Amino acid sequence: SIKKQFDQSVRFFDEELLSVLEKQKYIIDNIDKAIERDELKVYYQPVFSTKTGKLSGFEALSRWNDQKYGFLSPGEYIEVLEKYRLIHKIDIHMIKRICKDIKKLADLSIPYVPVSVNLSRLDFELCDIANVIESEIKKNNIPRHLLHIEITESVLTENADDLQEKIEFFQTKGYEVWMDDFGSGYSSLNVLKDYNFDVLKIDMLFLRDFESNPKSKEIVASIIEMAKKLGIDTLVEGVETKEQYDYLKEIGCNKVQGYYLGKPSPFDKRLISFIAKNVESKNLKDTNNLIL
Numbered sequence: 640s641i642k643k644q645f646d647q648s649v650r651f652f653d654e655e656l657l658s659v660l661e662k663q664k665y666i667i668d669n670i671d672k673a674i675e676r677d678e679l680k681v682y683y684q685p686v687f688s689t690k691t692g693k694l695s696g697f698e699a700l701s702r703w704n705d706q707k708y709g710f711l712s713p714g715e716y717i718e719v720l721e722k723y724r725l726i727h728k729i730d731i732h733m734i735k736r737i738c739k740d741i742k743k744l745a746d747l748s749i750p751y752v753p754v755s756v757n758l759s760r761l762d763f764e765l766c767d768i769a770n771v772i773e774s775e776i777k778k779n780n781i782p783r784h785l786l787h788i789e790i791t792e793s794v795l796t797e798n799a800d801d802l803q804e805k806i807e808f809f810q811t812k813g814y815e816v817w818m819d820d821f822g823s824g825y826s827s828l829n830v831l832k833d834y835n836f837d838v839l840k841i842d843m844l845f846l847r848d849f850e851s852n853p854k855s856k857e858i859v860a861s862i863i864e865m866a867k868k869l870g871i872d873t874l875v876e877g878v879e880t881k882e883q884y885d886y887l888k889e890i891g892c893n894k895v896q897g898y899y900l901g902k903p904s905p906f907d908k909r910l911i912s913f914i915a916k917n918v919e920s921k922n923l924k925d926t927n928n929l930i931l
């Protein structure tokens with residue numbers, strides 16, 4: 640009967656909602672422990688230069704390997720940690736780990752390779768994130784131009800008063816600042832007018848219907864052309880096929896990232912030897928040229 644169906648779907652809905660809420664509560668209650676127990680890991684996804692075909696850096700992405708739930712992805716915990724104003728705990732931990740990993744490469748005489756880190760708008764409110772970054776890179780002797788800061792478009796469209804100043808601080812110091820998820824929000828062009836980004840990361844939403852929707856290809860090509868006129872490098876994320884890669888190279892996209900080129904990976908022996916084999920030689924200089 641309809642009533643029975645209704646009761647069942649309500650119960651199903653309740654149970655599902657309850658388990659989502661339980662998981663969220665668990666995340667909030669366990670974030671400190673997870674960091675202490677080293678359950679929060681940095682995964683590195685390679686970024687390639689289309690010009691040289693070589694590795695040009697990595698994006699650092701967090702992964703939570705939890706005792707109860709197993710692998711949690713950022714989609715499950717970033718939003719709730721932002722809601723409860725705890726996100727900076729992850730980001731501070733990530734920065735510390737990333738700097739240690741970069742230092743480890745230098746200790747192994749492997750050239751430094753740039754890493755970009757995702758920051759949340761709240762990091763600027765909840766802690767002195769610039770100070771955290773400054774102190775970690777100094778502690779580990781890492782040249783500033785090898786750490787890139789990724790900020791998502793939505794961050795800059797909400798209530799951005801003093802954020803411009805904070806972003807310029809990073810750039811004055813020598814860090815690169817990258818705009819993440821470009822095209823996924825609304826006042827994108829406004830944001831390009833007010834900030835000087837080093838790299839524009841174009842959201843993968845355009846790629847997802849690339850083959851079936853010719854408009855998406857034209858939009859991406861136009862964004863890349865515009866960025867070039869503004870003197871900003873471009874990166875398209877979510878590249879999954881050779882066809883996508885070839886097209887992006889052809890239209891002048893500078894960097895690419897996606898499963899076609901490499902999935903996010905833990906900092907292990909395999910990754911270290913991958914870096915040693917694939918890094919662009921221009922980074923070799925950086926090892927002997929610490930600008931601190």
Ligand code: C2E
Pocket residue numbers: 684699700701712713714717726729730733757758759789791819820876877878879896897898899903
């Ligand atoms: P994002 O910064 O735009 O990162 C790119 C996302 O796309 C990552 O998802 C990555 O695993 C995924 N991806 C990469 N290549 C492909 C591909 O070829 N196909 C598809 N379908 N996906 C691909 P992930 O790791 O789940 O992260 C999701 C978002 O969570 C990130 O989006 C970023 O905004 C946020 N995030 C991740 N780690 C952190 C962190 O440590 N701190 C903060 N504040 N945010 C983080």
Ligand code: MG
Pocket residue numbers: 698757789819
């Ligand atoms: Mg990112």
Ligand code: MG
Pocket residue numbers: 819820840842876
């Ligand atoms: Mg992105």
Ligand code: MG
Pocket residue numbers: 820
């Ligand atoms: Mg994204």
